[in-house]
Amino acid sequence: MGSGRLTRIAAVAANTFRESVRERVFYNLLVFAMLMILSGLLLARLSIRQHEKIIKDVGLASIDVFGLVIALFMGVSLVSKEIERRSLFPLLAKPLRREEFYLGKFAGLALTLATNVAAMTAGLLLTLWATGATPDLRLLQAVFPLVLGHLLVVALALFFSTLSSPTIAAVATLCLVVAGRLSDVVRNARTVLPDAPAWLVEAVYYALPNFRNFDFKDRVAYGEAIPAAALAWVTLYAAVYVGAVLAGGVLAFRRRELH
């Protein structure tokens, strides 16, 4: 990829990040901060080990949910809003290719998510420290895979939003996220539907994005160390899946007529 391409993708990404800041996407951090303060105050009477576990659970679950909501709703509106408002028309007349615009949008939202999650993680560590618990940096072993999962949600939301309306794209993405989080149910579908062909169940199981792969929250909250190999594998899984979905989205976006 040439430096011109990278410069243009970076320009779109930087502008997307600036849009997030100016459109007050980061206001969710206030809600997160309140959650952390309330948790700290309410759990102060419990023993140190109990309240440390609960604050970690609440904190990691909040990071997961807030990240998912931002990824989903910003993801579906990111490109579709530009098409609907025609704000991309003057840009695409410049030396900006459609795939550069698309990837720039993805990168900008990825940066928004990463910044948001970094702020929430810092808030979680600060809460642990303020309530007398040890700020455990091993929490990052749970946070990092969560961010990978959010990036996959963004890629899926972008993909669906280039094919359909933002509402349909949001529903389709949410369905995949729910199905992906219940992937074990899919794998064991033959216990409920014994006539279902085994190959079909296996195919659906492997085709669905397995969001359980990104969930190390419980293990980390219990103080378990996550092996580096497991983190490397989940990173590879995310890279391949996100790459494939982005490639599909770019193809769909390049073919789309912009009325």
Added chain:
Amino acid sequence: MNDAALEIQGLAKSFRVGFLGRKTRPVLRGLDLSVRRGEVFGYLGPNGSGKTTTLKILMGLLRPDRGSARVLGEPLESPAWRHRIGFLPEHPYLYDYLTASEYLDYTGRLFGLPAAVRAERARDLLGLLGLTRSASLPLRRFSKGMTQRVGIAQALMNDPELVLLDEPMSGLDPIGRHVVRDLIVDLKGRGKTVFFSTHILSDAETLCDRVALLRSGELLRVGRLDEILSVDVAHMEVLVSGVPAGALERLPGVLRRHAVGERWRLEVEERGLGAVVGAVGTQGGHVLSVQPARQSLEDYFFNEVVASGSLDQAWEAGD
């Protein structure tokens, strides 16, 4: 060097309409057009005649069903010419969370311009378009006319050789229109090619070296205005005052008369002008002005549209 800034050959486009898009409606029907370097070219037509569709195809926003085009000598599919053109879409929506300066800086980055050049160009263009004092306001606080002027500024950030403007006067007040007219004249003076679509025919008459007239996706006529319009005087327009209405009825050579407040505007046959002027003086009135009336572009356009079909047909296609 190729003499044409823009060459269009056999460009056709239909839109799918109806349930499941099973019907198609032609919007462009084999358009052939050539725009020379350095000229101001007006692309005229009523709403729905295919002007915007043509520009969208040229900018790669829509794919043509058939036909081809070359921009600044390069094939339409080549990315090379995009560094050398500027484009203003119709009713531009610009990011309202940015200021005008930030928006121009962003578009300059897409051309790979260095920061110092971006800052200088943005400052110059905002000054040229009368937006210096609003440069640091968010675009959501801009009026429609101000947004249009920022849209024109972004089309010029790369100092393009060819500028394509879709309805550049849309939403502008008289001062804004004057500024943009001067800007187009200045661009021509600097050797740039300007291609603009409009249905405001007076702008085209003032600015264009050549025009193309489009109706329902078909080209009616291309040429210089003096080739298209009749140079013969249709009649004389005489503005008079102090003459009773009854006296005007008896004047020979008066084709029509229109009351303009206390005055009368008379349409007079050229050969009867002397008699009418004399008669007005005899009646104790005053001749305030005498002007020859020639066929305007608007007259021509209206006659062509009506002559070659109904008004409904003129508006039938969608832009």
